[in-house]
Amino acid sequence: MCGIVGIVSSKEFPVRGELLARLKKLEYRGYDSVGFATSEGLVMRGVGELSKFIVRVPAELEAKAAISHTRWATHGGVTEANAHPHSDCEGKLFIVHNGIIENYEELRKGLEKLGHCFETETDSEVIAHLLEERLKRGGMKSALMSLIREAKGTFAVLALRKGEERIYAAKRDSPLALGIAKGGFILGSDIYAFSDATDKAVFFDDDEIAVVDAKGYEFFDAAGKPVRKKVTRFKWARQEEAGHGHAHYMIKEIHEQPLAAERLIRSLETEQAKKVGKLVGMMRRAKRVVLVAAGTSYFAALLGVYFLNRQNVMAHTLIASEFENYVYVDKSTLVIAVSQSGETMDVVSALKFAKKRGAKIAAIVNVPHSTVQRMSEVSLEMMAGQEVCVAATKTFTNQVIAMLFLASKFGFHANFESLPLQIEKTIAANEGKAKALAKELKGRNDVYIIGRGISYPSAREFAHKLKEIAYVHAEGMMGGELKHGTLALVEKGTPVFSLMPAGDVDIVSNTKEVEARGGRVIRISTATDSDFSIPAENGGVFAILSVVIGQLLAYHIAKERGLPIDKPRNLAKSVTVK
Ligand code: M6R
Numbered sequence: 001m002c003g004i005v006g007i008v009s010s011k012e013f014p015v016r017g018e019l020l021a022r023l024k025k026l027e028y029r030g031y032d033s034v035g036f037a038t039s040e041g042l043v044m045r046g047v048g049e050l051s052k053f054i055v056r057v058p059a060e061l062e063a064k065a066a067i068s069h070t071r072w073a074t075h076g077g078v079t080e081a082n083a084h085p086h087s088d089c090e091g092k093l094f095i096v097h098n099g100i101i102e103n104y105e106e107l108r109k110g111l112e113k114l115g116h117c118f119e120t121e122t123d124s125e126v127i128a129h130l131l132e133e134r135l136k137r138g139g140m141k142s143a144l145m146s147l148i149r150e151a152k153g154t155f156a157v158l159a160l161r162k163g164e165e166r167i168y169a170a171k172r173d174s175p176l177a178l179g180i181a182k183g184g185f186i187l188g189s190d191i192y193a194f195s196d197a198t199d200k201a202v203f204f205d206d207d208e209i210a211v212v213d214a215k216g217y218e219f220f221d222a223a224g225k226p227v228r229k230k231v232t233r234f235k236w237a238r239q240e241e242a243g244h245g246h247a248h249y250m251i252k253e254i255h256e257q258p259l260a261a262e263r264l265i266r267s268l269e270t271e272q273a274k275k276v277g278k279l280v281g282m283m284r285r286a287k288r289v290v291l292v293a294a295g296t297s298y299f300a301a302l303l304g305v306y307f308l309n310r311q312n313v314m315a316h317t318l319i320a321s322e323f324e325n326y327v328y329v330d331k332s333t334l335v336i337a338v339s340q341s342g343e344t345m346d347v348v349s350a351l352k353f354a355k356k357r358g359a360k361i362a363a364i365v366n367v368p369h370s371t372v373q374r375m376s377e378v379s380l381e382m383m384a385g386q387e388v389c390v391a392a393t394k395t396f397t398n399q400v401i402a403m404l405f406l407a408s409k410f411g412f413h414a415n416f417e418s419l420p421l422q423i424e425k426t427i428a429a430n431e432g433k434a435k436a437l438a439k440e441l442k443g444r445n446d447v448y449i450i451g452r453g454i455s456y457p458s459a460r461e462f463a464h465k466l467k468e469i470a471y472v473h474a475e476g477m478m479g480g481e482l483k484h485g486t487l488a489l490v491e492k493g494t495p496v497f498s499l500m501p502a503g504d505v506d507i508v509s510n511t512k513e514v515e516a517r518g519g520r521v522i523r524i525s526t527a528t529d530s531d532f533s534i535p536a537e538n539g540g541v542f543a544i545l546s547v548v549i550g551q552l553l554a555y556h557i558a559k560e561r562g563l564p565i566d567k568p569r570n571l572a573k574s575v576t577v578k
Contacts, residue, residue: 002084002098002576003029003070004176005193006158006167009184010214012062016054023068024050025192028388028573029098030072033083037094038063041162045083049567064214065165067158069096072572075104076121085160086125088132089117092162095131097124098189099154099174100577107150127157141224144170144209148222154345154577156204158187166213169204174576175343175371176204178217180231185212189576190343191234191369192386202229203374234369248565250389250469254551255427258420260394261401264383265416268405278378279336279362280409283313286334286360290327291317292350293338294575296392296464300399301338302457303543307407321578323350331358338403339363340387340395341574342370349578351375364402366395389566390573391469393551396461397423397544404540414540426534426545431552433532437522438556444495447472448486450479450514451499452507454539455546459499462550468568470557479510492518497550500525501542524549 003026007019019036027050034053035045040063046053050070069084076082085094101107104123107130112118116129127147134143140159147157147170154173160166169176169187179186179194179201186194187210191201204210207222219227246252268276283289289308291301301317308315318327323346329335335354339347342365351361351372363376366384373379382398404414441447447466451459456478463476477486479498490496496519498511515521523530524546532549536542558565 002072003027003189003193004067004096004098004156004158004187005189006065006067006096006160006169006187007184008065008165008167008212008214010064011183012064014059015061015063015066016057016059019063019066019068020050020054020057022186022188022193023070026189027070028390029189029576030070030572031567032073032078033071033080034069035083035085036066036068037085037087037160039065039160039163039165041091043085043087043094045080045085047078047080047083065160065167067094067096067160067167074100074577075123082120082122084124086120086122086128088128090132093128093132093135093159095124095128095157095159097127098156098576099172101126101151101155102153103151127151127155131159140168141209141211141220144168145222145224148172148207148209156189166211169210169212171204171208172206173345173348178202178204178210178212184214185217187212190367195234199233199235201232201234201369203232203369232369248389248555250391250393250555250565253387253389253393254548254555256385257394257397257427257548258424260384260398261423262420264398264401265405265419267381267383268402272380275378275380276405276409279380280406282334282360282362282378283406287314287332289313289315289334289336290329291315291336291338292320292323292347292354293317294320294344294346296396296461297338297340297399299457299461299464300396300403302460303400303454304338304403304407306454306457307403307412307540308410311407311410311412313410320344320346320350324353329354329357329359333357333359335359335361337361337363337365337372337376338399339370339372340366340382340392340399342367342372343574343576344372345576345578347372348375364399366398387573390568390571391465391554396547400540400544412540413538415537419541419544422535422541422545423548426548427552430532430534430549434549434552435556438553438560441472441495441553442557442560445473446489447474447495447497448482448490449474449476449497449499449550450482450507450510451476451546452479452504452510454543455499455501455504455507458543458546458550459497461547462497462499465550465554466557468571469554469563469565470561471563471568472557479507482510483513487513487517490514490517490519494519495522496520497522497524499546500530501536501539502526
């Protein structure tokens, strides 16, 4: 994973106020450690979040070219030594890397035999030494061509040589974009890195190299042939960094859901109507529709399958990382990726696999111009705006709305008009209750959430929020499956949430089975006397509103426990490694 940013400019820029301020925008990609290198050869690294590191960087430090990195550790512990940038043996070449060099051990052994000394446990360091070695035979361009030839795995790499005001870049699979700004260029893992400075970007394709200085940029393919690149103009809502009036982004984003929902519904009915029509056409023509996603997006996709199957559209879904193993796709399949970031490596890999098998590709994404969007024939935008908290909240809701909207074109009933207001009412009526319950549950480590049919994906997402934000071991499961094993874990006082949409008589029985064993049942239903009452007139709306309760509860338990809500341990918002 990780985020990388590089800047080359005709004028000196402040490292702290410019380079690191831009890197901060990519911290959602990982926050284990941070570091930068300037063209003067100054390198600084530190463990932990950028805010702790930045105070050590002199405010007056300036550079004309610099690269930086925020890390989500894969190979090698979270230590200062393993923080990027990494350098060659002589300390004259620096690299930052996002991705995984799969054959790094083999490359490292070969380079060690040639006398290279390694100082870290990372896979990335091998890039610096490989470039150093290949520079003996030619220039940086040919060294990067060697990297492309010799390295297996994924990479977005920025390299800088001491004394040169120029950045070299190469990429495969991991995302990389070049922002064309006034007086210089900004390279970043995605457009967040420069969306406040320009609306013009060039997106790297796989196995491309770029050489960028303050005057311009050149792109080359893996064989070193110049490539003409298209400049894309993008529109992206900027996120204010502070002063949003909430203690955390998570609660801000929970409260934004009515507005985000309304924005999406309006957009699907108007500016995105053509794309909706195109996608629906593709769905009608396909023999089967397969949704692919990870994490929260998978639970939204699962709801999509429920909605579509009800309307006799043959739909399936599978977690992206197992897609190749468990799903059959061919020319007659339409694969729809569901992804907030549009950069999740598991999803990208699944799409590549599906493409190879001749399937058609479409997507529902939040971040425009993301890799997934660019791989898709048609792509709906979630219109949720930037989501900063690692936990998906408003994007989940908008993903489900997008699914509902598509299903409504096949006859699934949903009242889109009243939905934003229902979300608002649900938050208003239940936040106090969630806060109170959080006090009771803050010491519990095992919680179950049961749902059937349309509520099952919501039970899974409810549990997902409790796990990632409140660090509660939570299991979201099919109500009917409880009695086949898990019920053995229910004892006196075990908290079990029951998602009970109107008319679901079987979940009533499953709930009673828990109660009979002394479980502490917490009912979420449309009944006004339930523990959490939600104004849902149909299943689709119930599925969304019940998750909103889970979001509130996870937030307040995490708050009670004093946890780092927006940046939970070990996680990152955009997971760009397998
Ligand atoms: O960007 P994506 O929607 O593809 O991300 C997928 C998951 O990594 C993501 O949903 C993850 O589970 C979040 N932390 C959920 O809150």
